[in-house]
Amino acid sequence: MDKQGSGIYAWIMELVLLKTLVIVSEMGSFTDAAGKLCVTQSAVSRRIQQLESHYGMALIDRDAEPVTPTPEGRVLLGKARRILELQEEMDEAVTGLKVRHHIRFCCTPCFGVTRLPGIFRKLVGAYGRDLDFNVTFRLSEDIIDGLLAGRYDLAAMEHCCDLHLSSCTAYSLPPDDTVFASAPGLGIPVGRVDLKRLAPHRLFLKAQNGCAHRFLMRGLEKMGVDGSAFGNLTYYDDLLGLVRQVCEGQGIGFVSRELVAAEAKAGRLKIHRLKGFDHTRPRSLVVPPHFRPTETTGKFLKVFFKSFGLPLPPDLD
Known part of the structure; x- marks a missing residue:
């Protein structure tokens, strides 16, 4: 250990020894002090012995019941309390200067x-603990409104319809793959199926007029199929539910493939695609007008794009 490291270690150990003296004096017992400090009784005894060896005198009267500081110990005890209080003040002051990082992020529920x-x-x-990450779920058009109003720093969304970005900027991400999912017991074949295999079943969607x-x-409209083909719609606002x-x-679901990947892999769900239907849903990261990355948002963006296996766009670096 270098000299600087040795000095810090010695300072920390001195604080530990002084704190042990204070706790033993307050508790009146080596056993009770050990419990409060979450160490063994022998460890408490060794710490007091170290202090006594350093000062060359007894600091605790072990014959008393309860144990009490000796006259010399009481003098050191007063100084120890002042040192420990000062150390707490130092910690609070330095912690208060620590920079906290804030990100206001909005995305679709999916x-x-x-x-x-x-x-x-x-x-x-x-x-670590220095990040305040505030997340809000909204529909795509509400996300754009929030970015323009300055309520969010960044946003991510699936495109459920033509998206009017106004003056916001969108960066394309790998698209979302939507699917129909059903329990094996419903007997719907895996893979591409005709509408007649899906339409008779109750269809679960997250929200009426939601993105999905x-x-x-x-x-369906692009296929020339009326939306009423699914006559039994159930809206369930909790995606995991x-x-x-x-x-x-209880029915079939129309959801993101990523949402049911684990259940499909485990055999609890079967995945279906409707013949003639385009299941690919565009997805984007969107930033407000005149966006300039800060140190905080810059780090977020690197993590964000890396999670998709994408390089950071040059104008966001």
Whole structure:
């Protein structure tokens, strides 16, 4: 250990010894002090012995019941309390100067459930406790309004319809793959199927006029199919709860492939694609007008694009 490291270690150990003296004096017992300090009784005894060896005198009267400081120990005890109080003040003062990082992020519910958790884990690994990450779920048009109003720093979304970005800037991401999912017990074949195999079943969607609903209705319209082909629609605002309902065989779901990947792999769900329907849903990162990355948003963007296996766009570097 270098001299600087040795000095810091010695200072920390001195604080530990002084704190032990204070606790023993307050508790009146080596055993009780050990419990409060979460160490063994022998460790407490060794620490007091170290202090006594350093000063060359007894600091604790072990014959007293309860144990009490000797006259010399009381003098050191008063100084020890002042040193420990000063150390707490120093810690509070320095901690108060620590820079905290803030990101206001908005995304669609689907992105928030499927992609955001992995991004968040990596981001916390980079910032630890110094990051305030505020996340809001909204529909795509509400996200654009929020970016323009300055409520959000960054946003990510699936495009369920023609998106009017106004003066915001969008960066393309790998598209979202939407699918129909069903429990094996419903007997729907895996893979591409005709509408007649899906339409008779209750269809679970997250929200009426939500992104998945609008994307589905628009896709059916392009096929020349009326949206009423699915006559039994159920809106379930909790995406994970929706997946549980589908796993239980209560109906079929129209969701992101990423949302049901684990259930499909485990055999709890079967994946279907409607013949003639375009299941590919565009997805983008969107930033407000005149966006300039800060140190904080810059680090987030690197983590974000890396999670998709993409390089950071040059104008965001």
